[in-house]
Amino acid sequence: MGIIEKMRLDGKKGFVTGAARGIGKCTAMAFAEAGADVAVVDLDYEVAVKTAEEIAQATGRKVIAIKCDVTDEADVQAMVNEVVEKLGGLDFCHANAGICINAPADEMTYAQWMKVINVNLNSVFLTDTIAGKYMLAHGGGSIINTASMSGHIVNVPQPQCAYNASKAGVMQLTKSLAVEWAKKGVRVNSISPGYIGTELILAAPHLKSLIEQWNAMAPMGRLGKPEELQAVVVYLAGDAASFTTGSDFVVDGAFTCF
Numbered sequence: 001m002g003i004i005e006k007m008r009l010d011g012k013k014g015f016v017t018g019a020a021r022g023i024g025k026c027t028a029m030a031f032a033e034a035g036a037d038v039a040v041v042d043l044d045y046e047v048a049v050k051t052a053e054e055i056a057q058a059t060g061r062k063v064i065a066i067k068c069d070v071t072d073e074a075d076v077q078a079m080v081n082e083v084v085e086k087l088g089g090l091d092f093c094h095a096n097a098g099i100c101i102n103a104p105a106d107e108m109t110y111a112q113w114m115k116v117i118n119v120n121l122n123s124v125f126l127t128d129t130i131a132g133k134y135m136l137a138h139g140g141g142s143i144i145n146t147a148s149m150s151g152h153i154v155n156v157p158q159p160q161c162a163y164n165a166s167k168a169g170v171m172q173l174t175k176s177l178a179v180e181w182a183k184k185g186v187r188v189n190s191i192s193p194g195y196i197g198t199e200l201i202l203a204a205p206h207l208k209s210l211i212e213q214w215n216a217m218a219p220m221g222r223l224g225k226p227e228e229l230q231a232v233v234v235y236l237a238g239d240a241a242s243f244t245t246g247s248d249f250v251v252d253g254a255f256t257c258f
């Protein structure tokens with residue numbers, strides 16, 4: 001089989017969390033374009049349904065929307081069950097849902113800290129282990145987690161200690177699962193995007209003033225586009241990445257290079 005064929009995901013089934021919009025929407029579209037049937041999983045069911053329809057129309061693949069709070073164990077189990085039942089299996093998943101709360105550490109409340117750690121890190125444990133258990137019992141699979149360049153560096157000038165810690169945690173969780181499951185056919189990798197122009201960034205008024213400062217620091221002088229993360233996740237989901245596990249893929253336009 002040639003490399004381009006190996007990059008395709010024909011016949012594979014997977015889900016993306018936080019896929020109603022932003023990076024997750026873009027990767028769900030990419031998986032479907034590569035031939036997979038996909039579940040668009042999000043807390044925001046209304047938008048998830050529209051996104052699923054848009055992807056199905058653009059690609060001709062089976063695309064379903066599932067409402068799920070990724071911080072709720074029962075919800076995640078029910079979501080994985082629904083994916084398996086409605087799509088007929090589970091070959092890959094992208095644990096991507098995440099939030100950011102900016103607050104100086106000495107002003108951040110414990111509730112704010114816990115919220116970020118819960119949505120960004122605890123949810124990845126739930127998604128990966130629940131999806132992983134199915135994959136371990138059914139011939140293997142590929143798990144992709146969204147970390148961030150914030151797991152590698154401390155972003156400035158905005159204070160975001162909980163976010164940075166959560167994303168560093170995602171990377172080390174990724175590596176731990178990759179090692180545990182390396183001989184069992186389940187690969188686990190993460191992506192670490194730089195600043196990407198999604199709602200998380202563009203819709204937050206307090207961040208708008210920061211974009212100019214970030215761009216001034218960025219070697220490419222601009223934000224990334226969600227589309228610029230599509231190729232790496234399609235590669236990781238499929239058979240072309242059969243020896244790739246426990247890796248973190250930084251896609252940041254060289255932001256973290258200095």
Ligand code: NAD
Nearest residue numbers: 018020022023043069070097098148193195196198199200
């Ligand atoms: P976004 O806000 O555009 O989309 C996030 C989606 O996650 C939303 O649809 C939201 O409804 C969903 N979500 C939030 N909490 C949820 C929950 N508990 N259960 C289910 N769904 C939930 O954000 P984005 O920019 O597309 O970010 C996606 C991921 O990429 C996040 O993990 C984020 O930390 C990470 N990331 C983003 C950037 C960036 O610059 N945008 C950079 C690096 C990493």
